[in-house]
Amino acid sequence: MTDTNQTKARILAVDDTEINLIALKGLLKNSDIIIDAVTSGDEALNLITKVRYDCMLIDHKMPNMSGIEFLHNMNDNINNKNKGVPAIVLSANDAADAKDMYLREGFTDFINKPVDGVKLEELLLKYIPSYKLKSLEVKKIDYDMALTNCGDEDMLKEIMENFLISIDARYEALKQYYEEEDIKNYVILVHSIKSSARLIGAMDISNRAAYLEEMGNKGEKETIKNLTPDFLNDLLELKVRISSILGEDKDSDNAKKKIDVESLKEAFRSLHELVEAFDFDGVDSIMDMLEKYAIPSEYEDIYNSLIPLVAAVDIDGINKLLDSVKDKLN
Template sequence: MGLSICKNLIEMQGGSISVESKYGEGTVFHFKLPYKIGTTEMLAQEEQAPENYSLIGEKRILIAEDVELNQFIARQILESWGMDVAVAANGRIALEMVQEQHFDLILMDIQMPEMDGIEATELIRKLGDTRLANIPIIALTANALKGDNHLYFQAGMNDYITKPYTEEKLYSVLSKFLPANPLSVAPVVEMAKPSTRILVEEGISLSNNYVEEGLLYDLTMVRQIGKGNPDFIGKMVTLFLEQLPSDISKLKEYSQKDEWESLSKLAHRMKPSIEGMGIHSLKTIIRELETRSRNNESIHSSELKKMVAFTCETMEKVLVQLRLEFPK
C-alpha cells in the first residue's frame, strides 16, 4: 500500500521511481522529481509576490458538499478567481452531474448523505469514458488525522484539503491540476482593507483581540477569505446563525439518548465551522467529542456529557454575541 501511494504521488508530479533488490542484501529505491534547485533570492521573491489567482481562472469546478456554509465559502473563493462553479449536495448527485456536464476538477467532501465522497470517487474512476474517469478530484475533509489520507488516494483522489482552509491553500492544491490560462494577464492587485467608517456602519468590532474583550469568536479567517467584504462576512455569519440552534438541539438530544455515533458525525460536521468562526475554546473539545464518541467510549459517558454541556453553553453564548454584533 505504501509503495503504491509513493508511486502515485511521484508520477503525479512528473517524476519516476525505480527499485533495486538483491536477495539477502537488501532493497534500494530511487526516485526523480523534475524540480529546479532554488536559491535564497528566489525564495525571498516568492514570499514577497502575491498569487495571481486568475491564472487558473475560467475553469469549470464541481463542489460536492452538503453543508451550505462550506458551499458558500468554496463558491465565493472560486468565483472570485473567475471560475464557473456548480454545486452537488451529495456524492450521488455529483456522480450524475459528472456524466451530464463538463468539469475541469471536482472538490469532493468526504462525509455526505446518501453517497459519501469515497464511494462517489470510486464510481467516477470506473466510468467507461476515460475523459470523465480521469478528472482531477480533490478531497475536502474535516479530518486531520494521519492515516486517513491513504484512504483518499486509494479511492482514486488526487489530493486533499483539510477544512477550514485559506484561499492560498486552496490555490496551492488546485494549481497542481489546473493548467494556467495563457490569456490571463491581469495584474495582481492587493485588495484594500475596508475603511474604519464602513466597519462601524456594518457593526463589525474594530478590536483585534476578541478574547480580552469577552467575545468567544474571532472572525479573522472569515475576513481574510472575504477580503474584508462586509456582504461576505454578513452572509457567513447569517448561515452560521441559521444552523447553530439546530446543532445545539441535536447535541443535547444525542447526549441525552446516548446516541454517540450520531453525536460523532455531528461533531465532525461542526468542526470546520467552529474553527472558521474562530471559536477557539471549542476547537479541541469538538475534536475530542468526535473521536471519543466514534470510539464508543460509553464507559466515559458522564465525561462526554459534560463536554457536550460545555459545548452547548458556549455555542449559546456565541449565538447571543453574534446576534448583537450582526443584528438583522
C-alpha cells in the first residue's frame, strides 16, 4: 500500500505544555508538514516504535521524563524506528555552553524557547530533505549565492536593506497592476523583482517572477490571474526572511561616507536616462550604489522620494520628479 504522505515531512513534537504545542503548530501552519504533538515522553516513546519521522522537536524540562531522558530511552529501545533521525531540543537554557551540553547528550541541534519561527524553519530546512519542504523552500534565501552575486558581505547587506525597504511599495504596485490588468507595467515590475531577488539569493521568487514576466509578454492573462495572489503573499514573506538574515539595525548615515554633489547629480541624470530607456536593471544598480553613501541634506528630499518610486517602477512618477528638479541637477 502506498503512503499518500510519503512526499510530506512528518515531525514529532514533545512538550508537556499544550499551549507550547499549539504555538509550534501555529508557526508551521502554512507549511505542509504533518505534526504529531504529544505532551509526555511516554506518549512519544509509544509513537517512535510505530512511525519513522523526518525530525523530532523535544522539550528539555518535562515532568516524569525529561527530554534528555526521553532521548536516551528512545535510543535504547530495540523497536525504535527513528535511529539517526535529527532530534532538536527546545530549551529556555541560555547559558553559553548549553548547546554543547545538549550535543554531548545526543541531540542533533538546539533552539531557544520561546521558539522563533524563522529559526525553526531554518533548522527544518537544514535537516529534512528539501523535496518534502517545498512550502518552506519558497522563503529560503541562498546566502552563498547572494554573497557570490554581490561580491562581499557589506555590499550584500546594503542590497538586502534596499530590497527590504522596497518590498511594501513593490507589493502595492504589483497588486494594483494585477487588479487593473495593466500588463505593460506588470511585466516591467516583475522583471525588476526577478533581477533584484536573484541578486539576494531569493531564487524561488526570482524564478517565479521570470515566469510571470514571460506570461505577461505572451499575454497569458489567465495564468497571471491564477499565480499572482500566491506570488504577492510570498513576496511579503521575504520581509521576515531578510530581517532575520540582517539581524541588526541598518548602519546610520553618520557611519557612511558622504557622496560629493557632482557625483550625485550625475547619478540622478543617469537615472533619468535609464528610466526613459526602460533599463531598470541599470536603475537598480545606481540606487544600490547610492545606498552606500550619505546623501547631502539639500538632496535628501529628492533621494527619499525616488526610493518608493523606483521600488514601484513608477516610470511617470520618476520622470515627473526628475523633470521638476532638472535645473538643480545641472
